[in-house]
Amino acid sequence: MFAYIVRRILYAFPILIGVNIITFLLFFVVNSPDDMARMHLGQKRVTPEAIEKWKAEKGYDKPLFVNAQAEGAGKLTRTIFFEKSVRLFWFDFGAADDGRDISYEIGARMWPSLAIAIPSLLVGLACYITFALSLAFFRASYIDFLGVVACVAAMSISGLFYIIGGQYVISKLWNLVPISGYGDGLDTWRFVLLPAAIGVIGGIGGSTRLYRTIFLEEIGKDYVRTARAKGLSEPRVLFGHVLRNGLIPILTGVVVAIPALFIGSLVLESFFGIPGLGSYTIDAIEAQDFSVVRAMVFLGSVLYIVGLILTDISYTLADPRIRLQ
Amino acid sequence: MPFRPVILWTDALIFVLVASVVAFAWYVSRHEHLRTPWRKVAHSRYGMAAAVVLAIFVVIGLLDSLHFRQSLDTRQADGRTNYAVEVLSVFDLIAGHLRTMPERTYSAPLAVYAFAKETVTLPGGGEAREFPRLRHGGAHLKDPQSEHSSDVLQRVVAGLGVAAVSWILLTMLVAAALAHRHEVNFGAMLDALMQGRTAVPWRSMLITAGAILVVAGPVIVLSGHYHVLGTDKVGQDILYQTLKSIRTGLVIGTLTTLVMLPFAVLLGIMAGYFRGWIDDVISYVYTTLNSIPGVLLIAAAVLIAQAQMDKHQEMFETVAERADARLLVLCLILGVTSWTGLCRLLRGEALKLREMEYVQAARAFGVHDWQIMTRHLLPNVMHIVLITVVMDFSGLVLAEAVLSYVGVGVDPSMISFGTMINNARLELAREPMVWWSLASAFVFMFLLVLSANLFSDAVRDAFDPRLRTGWSLPAIFPRRSVTLAPAR
Numbered sequence: 001m002f003a004y005i006v007r008r009i010l011y012a013f014p015i016l017i018g019v020n021i022i023t024f025l026l027f028f029v030v031n032s033p034d035d036m037a038r039m040h041l042g043q044k045r046v047t048p049e050a051i052e053k054w055k056a057e058k059g060y061d062k063p064l065f066v067n068a069q070a071e072g073a074g075k076l077t078r079t080i081f082f083e084k085s086v087r088l089f090w091f092d093f094g095a096a097d098d099g100r101d102i103s104y105e106i107g108a109r110m111w112p113s114l115a116i117a118i119p120s121l122l123v124g125l126a127c128y129i130t131f132a133l134s135l136a137f138f139r140a141s142y143i144d145f146l147g148v149v150a151c152v153a154a155m156s157i158s159g160l161f162y163i164i165g166g167q168y169v170i171s172k173l174w175n176l177v178p179i180s181g182y183g184d185g186l187d188t189w190r191f192v193l194l195p196a197a198i199g200v201i202g203g204i205g206g207s208t209r210l211y212r213t214i215f216l217e218e219i220g221k222d223y224v225r226t227a228r229a230k231g232l233s234e235p236r237v238l239f240g241h242v243l244r245n246g247l248i249p250i251l252t253g254v255v256v257a258i259p260a261l262f263i264g265s266l267v268l269e270s271f272f273g274i275p276g277l278g279s280y281t282i283d284a285i286e287a288q289d290f291s292v293v294r295a296m297v298f299l300g301s302v303l304y305i306v307g308l309i310l311t312d313i314s315y316t317l318a319d320p321r322i323r324l325q
Numbered sequence: 326m327p328f329r330p331v332i333l334w335t336d337a338l339i340f341v342l343v344a345s346v347v348a349f350a351w352y353v354s355r356h357e358h359l360r361t362p363w364r365k366v367a368h369s370r371y372g373m374a375a376a377v378v379l380a381i382f383v384v385i386g387l388l389d390s391l392h393f394r395q396s397l398d399t400r401q402a403d404g405r406t407n408y409a410v411e412v413l414s415v416f417d418l419i420a421g422h423l424r425t426m427p428e429r430t431y432s433a434p435l436a437v438y439a440f441a442k443e444t445v446t447l448p449g450g451g452e453a454r455e456f457p458r459l460r461h462g463g464a465h466l467k468d469p470q471s472e473h474s475s476d477v478l479q480r481v482v483a484g485l486g487v488a489a490v491s492w493i494l495l496t497m498l499v500a501a502a503l504a505h506r507h508e509v510n511f512g513a514m515l516d517a518l519m520q521g522r523t524a525v526p527w528r529s530m531l532i533t534a535g536a537i538l539v540v541a542g543p544v545i546v547l548s549g550h551y552h553v554l555g556t557d558k559v560g561q562d563i564l565y566q567t568l569k570s571i572r573t574g575l576v577i578g579t580l581t582t583l584v585m586l587p588f589a590v591l592l593g594i595m596a597g598y599f600r601g602w603i604d605d606v607i608s609y610v611y612t613t614l615n616s617i618p619g620v621l622l623i624a625a626a627v628l629i630a631q632a633q634m635d636k637h638q639e640m641f642e643t644v645a646e647r648a649d650a651r652l653l654v655l656c657l658i659l660g661v662t663s664w665t666g667l668c669r670l671l672r673g674e675a676l677k678l679r680e681m682e683y684v685q686a687a688r689a690f691g692v693h694d695w696q697i698m699t700r701h702l703l704p705n706v707m708h709i710v711l712i713t714v715v716m717d718f719s720g721l722v723l724a725e726a727v728l729s730y731v732g733v734g735v736d737p738s739m740i741s742f743g744t745m746i747n748n749a750r751l752e753l754a755r756e757p758m759v760w761w762s763l764a765s766a767f768v769f770m771f772l773l774v775l776s777a778n779l780f781s782d783a784v785r786d787a788f789d790p791r792l793r794t795g796w797s798l799p800a801i802f803p804r805r806s807v808t809l810a811p812a813r
Contacts, residue, residue, distance in 0.1 A: 018613035026625050035632050152782070156719065156775035158726050160746055161767045168753050266620055267727055285624045286732055293625055300618035 001316065005309065012305045019301040020088060024081060027290050036290065093295040097287065102295045105280060110262055112182055113269065113276030115192050117261035120199030124207070125254060127200060129243075132211030136219060137238055148212070154205030163271045166198045180273035195272045199265065214249055218242045248318045255314045259303035263296070329408050331392040333649040335576050335656070339390050342583050362708070365787035370526040372783020374533040378776035381537060382571050389416035389572040392645070412645035416572075420565055422549055426461035428560035431752075434761050435551045437463035437473055462552045477551070481543040488542030492535045499527055555761040557748065563762050566740050567769045573741035574773055577656060577725045578718040585660035589667040590710060594702050596668070597675025598694070604672070611665040619662040620731065626658040627651070627733040648736035655728070655735060659721065667713045674706050708788040715781035719774040726770065742770045 037054040087094065093102035135147040171179040171194065182191045218224065219242055227237045262277060269278035277296070284292035315322045353359040366372055393415075394408040417424055431440035438456035445457050458464070466472045496518070503523070504514035521528040544564070547553050554563035596607040614622075634641070634650060641647040678684060679702070687697050722742075728734035729743025737744060749762035 014609065015613050015616055018609065019617055022613070022617065023625070026629060030629055030633070035636065038636075152778050153775065156771055156778050158723050158742075158746075158767060158770055158774075160726055160730060160750075161771075164746075164750055164753065164763065172753075260618075263618065267730060270731075281621065282731055285628065288628060290625075293621060297617055297621045297625070300621060301616040304616040304618070 001313075005313070008309045008312065012302075012309075015305060016089070016298070016301060019298065020086075023294050023297050027294060028081075088295065088298045093298075094291055096284070096292050097289040102292060106277065106295070106299070109275055109277050109280050111276075112274050113262060113278060115188060116195050116199065116268065116274060116276065117265070119192065120196040121254070121257075121261060123196065124200040124203055125250075128204065128207040128211055129247075129250065131204070131208045132215055133238060133243060135208070135212045136215040136242070137234070139216060139219070148209065151205040151209040151212075154201075155209070156205075159202045159267065162198050162202050163268065166194055166201075167271070170194055180271070182274045191272070191274070195268050195274065199268060211246070211250055215242055215246045218246045221245075248315075251318060252311050252314050256304075256307040256311045258310065259307040260300070262303060263300055328393040328395050331394055331412050331643075331645075333392055333412075333646060334653045335580060335649055336390045336392060338580050338583065338653075339387070339576065342579055343387070362787040366783050367525050369783040369786065370529040371779050372786075373526050374529045375776040375779035375783070377530050377533045378537065378772060379780055382773055382776070383575065385416060385568055386572040386575040388419065389414045389569060391415040394643075410643055412643050416568070420568060423562045423565035423568075426552070426562060428459050428461065428552070428556045430556070430558060430560050431759055432459055432462055432552055432556045432560075434553060434555040434563075435462075435477060435547070436555065437466060437469040440759070459552075461550075462556075463550060465550055477547065480546045480550070484543030484546035485539065486542075487546065488535075488538040491542075492531075492538050495534060496531055499531065503527065554765045557762050558752075563765050566745055566762075567742075567765045569740040570742045570745060570766065570769065571773065573652070573735060573739060574722045574725060574770070576652060577659070577735075578721045578777070580653075580656040581659040581663065581721050582714045582717055584657055585664035585667070586710070586714070588660075589664040590671060590703070590706075593668040593671025594675045594698050594706065597672040597677075598679050598698055598702060600676070607668070607672070611668050614661065615665045617662075620728070620733075622662055623655075623658050623728060624731065624733040626661075627655060627728075630654040644738055648739040651736040652739060655725075659724070663717065663721075667710065670709055670713070671706055674709060675702055678702055678705055712781075712785050712788055715777075715784045718781065719777040722770065722774055722777070742766050 033055050034051060037051040041050055041054060091103065093106070096102050096105070131147070135144050138144045138147075167179055170176050177190050177194050180191075182188070224237060224241055227241050228234075232240070263281070266278040266282050268274075269276045270282040273279070280292065281296045283289075284296070353363060391414055392412050394410075394412055397407040397409055429439065432438075433440060437459060439459055441456075442454045443457050444452050444454055447453055458469070463469055463473060463476070466476060496515075500515045500518050501511060503518070504511045507514065509517075517523055518527055518531070544553050548564060552562050552564070554567065556562055557566070592607050592611075596604040630651065634647060641650065684697060684701050687701055692700075725734055725741060726743040726746055729741060730747050734743045735741045745766040746763060749759070749766065752759035752762065
């Protein structure tokens with residue numbers, strides 16, 4: 001098991017290198033630093049001097065891969081590729097266009113993101129499993145049918161509708177919680193409540209339906225028939241047998257998403273004005289601050305790979321029959 | 326020539342798509358084993374009802390994909406015709422009155438007066454703050470106070486009349502066609518149709534069509550003289566915008582899959598069939614692409630494409646061509662981020678299939694690898710491809726709205742559900758509230774996605790019986806399917 005994890009971590013490096021090369025190609029080769037400067041300084045009437053000055057300020061005035069003028073190791077290190085891309089590997093993200101340190105920002109903005117994401121993950125999981133299990137309990141009846149109809153209808157509604165509708169009804173009409181913003185200390189829950197609830201509602205259709213399918217698949221298996229033949233009551237069959245076995249695919253499906261919680265939800269955070277990583281990314285996209293976008297791409301990939309490794313580990317913990325080698 | 330056809334990139338791809346769908350349908354219709362699952366789709370009631378709605382959306386989208394530029398009256402010195410800068414579509418011609426009835430700013434659905442008070446000069450001199458009459462909405466009314474509601478009511482009744490007549494005609498036409506095909510007499514066929522005894526659920530389809538006609542009839546009759554869904558900030562008709570959004574949604578939902586499909590299928594099958602280093606390389610590529618957060622990759626690619634397009638302005642003759650190029654880029658990059666899932670599925674399936682006896686036998690006979698992949702593996706993974714394509718559609722339509730909100734979706738000048746929602750979301754804060762723009766975008770998007778979801782469930786049920794979607798409940802809703810005996 002330990003050897004497996006070490007190998008998986010080593011395997012992560014080529015992938016991260018690939019991610020780095022893709023982002024580097026996108027941000028520096030397709031879109032040259034000159035283009036970037038022109039974009040920031042305005043499209044028209046930009047003097048070459050102004051472009052040079054902007055590039056020097058941001059450190060984009062070096063060659064892409066090989067610096068022929070530098071000495072020794074400097075040939076490779078004093079290039080854009082090394083300074084902007086390789087440094088990501090030790091999480092040295094550099095500074096954003098407004099001069100702030102990206103690593104510091106990520107550390108500070110992580111918490112609001114988590115404050116929204118963790119409650120909505122836990123509450124959501126509890127809700128979805130409860131609904132799915134009750135639909136499985138009432139399988140092949142009107143309740144089940146109407147439940148599936150409701151799920152498909154909920155799946156077909158745009159997430160933006162839940163956000164805009166929730167903000168309008170709960171915050172504007174009923175004045176229950178603030179429309180947007182974020183506060184520290186005890187007041188936090190008032191700002192967290194609505195976005196987290198909308199996060200739960202947004203996924204209700206798809207997840208409930210998926211979990212229902214998983215539970216129904218378990219119900220069709222032989223061990224469930226055996227349990228019924230022993231004379232166990234239907235609730236005991238459902239909670240004792242079906243739920244426990246159905247949870248294996250559900251939980252492992254959730255584990256892969258846990259690390260990504262740090263990134264937060266882009267749209268949710270920016271609608272509710274929460275100073276998390278999601279809104280940070282959106283602001284960077286709108287301001288065309290590519291160093292922040294690049295840092296977030298790298299961070300996202302790292303977290304995804306961590307999620308994959310955690311999934312594999314959780315498989316062995318949840319189901320002892322699976323062995324990693 | 327009074328017009329010059331304009332073939333945008335996405336138009337061309339849509340025509341390619343339509344052609345390949347037609348070719349696929351023709352191929353399927355000639356092979357009984359391929360026809361069987363499709364027959365199952367055709368027998369599903371909710372699936373076919375959804376297909377009726379989808380078909381109407383598709384027709385609107387296709388009409389909106391035939392673009393042209395009208396000629397101008399002025400001629401150049403050398404006798405060449407000048408063409409308008411504005412690119413129109415056949416749909417614009419049909420819905421011409423919607424496009425050419427602009428108001429000054431917001432107006433509520435079916436309104437006669439403007440939404441906001443303006444300072445108007447009174448006929449007898451002097452000024453007053455009041456709600457001015459709209460330029461087009463209800464302009465034919467002499468005294469709106471007393472005539473407005475009765476005029477609207479009359480038109481609604483007229484529209485319902487039109488709807489009823491056309492629905493009866495449609496039913497007769499379907500019954501006549503079916504009677505001819507099954508060689509039964511017309512009355513018996515009509516009976517069977519009304520009682521829902523046909524194998525293909527024609528009754529459900531006709532009821533759906535009836536429901537659409539009941540809404541569409543009054544709307545069409547009203548739209549000549551009113552803004553049925555109101556107007557937006559710049560006074561453009563909302564109904565026109567929502568109908569135009571359909572094409573954008575369809576393009577994103579279909580072209581993205583068209584773009585990604587060849588890569589996903591080829592690479593997935595190759596990885597599973599060859600294994601070894603080819604598998605390693607392909608797995609590496611899709612894991613890498615998959616690990617980049619999708620939204621960020623899309624954002625980066627669209628921003629960069631936008632920058633490149635700004636740099637090469639000269640490449641685009643009209644605004645529409647520019648917006649279209651951005652739409653194409655969006656489809657391409659969405660394709661790049663979404664092919665990995667299908668590729669992984671196909672790899673797994675190919676790994677399983679390559680150990681089957683018939684593949685082993687083919688290899689023992691010395692059949693070329695390429696032939697094994699195309700003749701033995703590809704047909705046996707097609708159901709996975711089909712299910713994925715149909716299921717991806719609704720997700721992509723929803724994704725477009727979110728991406729447009731983030732600012733990396735379609736060009737702001739292109740009408741889409743995303744841009745409509747984005748423009749309208751701040752208007753809820755107004756007093757009184759401007760809700761019609763948002764509501765129409767959400768309702769139309771809901772209808773499109775819901776019908777796509779229902780149809781894809783029918784397809785999935787037919788092609789992969791193992792997966793239960795929960796729709797087929799024989800115990801509750803028994804199907805009375807009676808094959809019609811020919812009347813001799």
